[in-house]
Amino acid sequence: xxxxxxxxxxELVELVTEYVDGALDPCDRERFEQHLxxxxxxxxxxxxxxxxxxxxxRLEEADVGDEMAAELLVAFRGWKAS
Amino acid sequence: MIAYKFLGEGGTARFSRFTWPLPxxxxxxxxxxxxxxxxxxxxxxxxxxxxxxxxxxQLWRIELDGDIVEGTRKxxxxxxxxxxxxxxxxxxxxxxxxxxxxxxxxxLAGSLPALRAYADDAAVFAEAGNPAVAGFVxxxxxxxxxxxxxxxxxxxxxxxWLAENLALTA
Numbered sequence: 001x002x003x004x005x006x007x008x009x010x011e012l013v014e015l016v017t018e019y020v021d022g023a024l025d026p027c028d029r030e031r032f033e034q035h036l037x038x039x040x041x042x043x044x045x046x047x048x049x050x051x052x053x054x055x056x057x058r059l060e061e062a063d064v065g066d067e068m069a070a071e072l073l074v075a076f077r078g079w080k081a082s
Numbered sequence: 083m084i085a086y087k088f089l090g091e092g093g094t095a096r097f098s099r100f101t102w103p104l105p106x107x108x109x110x111x112x113x114x115x116x117x118x119x120x121x122x123x124x125x126x127x128x129x130x131x132x133x134x135x136x137x138x139x140q141l142w143r144i145e146l147d148g149d150i151v152e153g154t155r156k157x158x159x160x161x162x163x164x165x166x167x168x169x170x171x172x173x174x175x176x177x178x179x180x181x182x183x184x185x186x187x188x189x190l191a192g193s194l195p196a197l198r199a200y201a202d203d204a205a206v207f208a209e210a211g212n213p214a215v216a217g218f219v220x221x222x223x224x225x226x227x228x229x230x231x232x233x234x235x236x237x238x239x240x241x242x243w244l245a246e247n248l249a250l251t252a
Contacts, residue, residue, distance in 0.1 A: 030156070033096075
């Protein structure tokens, strides 16, 4: 990919969710995939995201106990505040 | 239309993770229709000129059918089936392609310190059996020395190497 079309790793990470959701336009999708061809680190990141979605996506609300739900809420609140 | 398709080990597509039905003795692989489980936008494949951008472990000839859209770096079809594997794309060819890229990169870099690192990287990736990155680095180095035209020239040289050494015609 030419320099002007190249995605940085940081840019790719920002776009991973849209890529997985199929929300990137064809041009950005191609830039994204061309970066993956030559960047094992980003390819691994994408695989980790997909694996996480596959595992977490099977969870129902009832699968998360009260104690875990409370811990998650605390973590999310702290994450937003930081 | 006959085109080419790079796949990972086991015949699995790099981006969709779809495992293609492989040809058997005396028969082509089964037709695969574009579907969200394969790729929502279509069956992606390469003309010879597209190959350096999508290098992967295995190279296959693929027959495309239905509506076929020719893009800048790929072709996209409604459906496709694998015809046969390009056996010439083996370990030796991967090293040979990478070394050819590294050799051109070395010549372009000359003794300029700012460019030597690129040429050295191309050589390292070539020897490591990573032709995709060796080709990418060589093209990037060419662009740094001569702009977009040099980038395209280096990619053209890569296409010629693949066409000649793998006896590709599509």
